[in-house]
Amino acid sequence: MVICAACKKAEAEIRLDYAKRSLCRDCFTLFFERKVRNAVLKYHMFSVKDKVAVAVSGGKDSGALLAVLKRLFPRVEMVAVHLNLGIEGYSDGCEEIAKKIAKAYDIELIVCNLRKAYGFSISDFRKTRFSRKICASCGVVKRYLLNKTALEVDATKLATGHNLDDFVGVLFNHYVHGDVEQLKRLLPVNVSHNPKMVTRIKPLCEMTEKETRYYADCMGLPYKSHACPFVHQRRLEKRQRLLDKLSEVMPNFRHVFFKSHVKRLQPALQVEEEAVSVRECTRCGMPTSGEVCSFCKIVSTLTKRKRLEKF
Ligand SMILES: [Zn+2]
Ligand SMILES: [Zn+2]
Structure with a gap:
């Protein structure tokens, strides 16, 4: 049985190779949450x-x-x-x-x-x-x-x-x-x-x-x-x-x-960032670098297709 490297009591359940340690469930939870908070x-x-x-x-x-x-x-x-x-x-x-x-x-x-x-x-x-x-x-x-x-x-x-x-x-x-x-x-x-x-x-x-x-x-x-x-x-x-x-x-x-x-x-x-000019999509008004945003291009292709299918 591998013992938890943190509490030195409970059985370790997860091995973290990059940190060279194994932790028990409770110590891992604390460790994970501390890292996310950081x-x-x-x-x-x-x-x-x-x-x-x-x-x-x-x-x-x-x-x-x-x-x-x-x-x-x-x-x-x-x-x-x-x-x-x-x-x-x-x-x-x-x-x-x-x-x-x-x-x-x-x-x-x-x-x-x-x-x-x-x-x-x-x-x-x-x-x-x-x-x-x-x-x-x-x-x-x-x-x-x-x-x-x-x-x-x-x-x-x-x-x-x-x-x-x-x-x-x-x-x-x-x-x-x-x-x-x-x-x-x-x-x-x-x-x-x-x-x-x-x-x-x-x-x-x-x-x-x-x-x-x-x-x-x-x-x-x-x-x-x-x-x-x-x-x-x-x-x-x-x-x-x-x-x-x-x-x-x-x-x-x-x-x-x-x-x-x-x-x-x-x-x-x-x-050298910053210089990228942001415009507004001519269809939906959301930010885009071109004239029409990628989302609106996708929507128009799909809806055009739908209209054709109806005929
Ligand atoms: Zn532990
Ligand atoms: Zn748009």
Whole structure:
């Protein structure tokens, strides 16, 4: 039996290779919550003056996020936001889970149903030119609607459940492709100076996938264990497997990569920022760099198609 490195009494249940320690359930919970609190404070994510909209998808990360934030900051005003993407055999189950978690933590839940509100669902992408980039298009839709819903409920911050593995996976990809513009935007906090954009925060950005899953289990949270049927699992998994390999040799690889990006490279990248001109979408009025925003382009393609189908 491995003894917990913190209390030296109970049996250890989780091994943290990067920290070279094993912890029992109770000590892990304390450890996890302390780390999330530190991240929130270190990156100035929010204060008691804020109203935080927490995006809850039905997955383990966003469930863990809602639970940990409510437990750590009970005095901060919070609202949970869920997007029902209308994917058959998947989305309704996700909505049920979001409802259960919000209820358990006594947080108001706002549901935005894509089909009811906009007349299309992510499944409709299959027959369009978006079909090959379904996840990227879904990402556009999610970012747009989470922001819009957060604005509608007067939230001042929008929290998402991205963990360290997600963050480093994206980071790695941008580095491989030399995507400097995307790298600039990859931060624990994306401060918005635009009244139509809510500042986005990632309170779990320093917690690994394993830690987040274990925390969700410790809290007894329900979550969807199988991924969205459209996810390009293979590419994402391949990337994470590659990073896992690196972590075998260097257990704190993700932590080091994250830290050097955020602490050393980001400040250098931000210097010539600011110049990007932000306009308003001519259709919906939301911020965009072009004339029509990506969301409106997607909506118009899908609705055009729907009109054609009626003939
Ligand atoms: Zn312990
Ligand atoms: Zn628009």
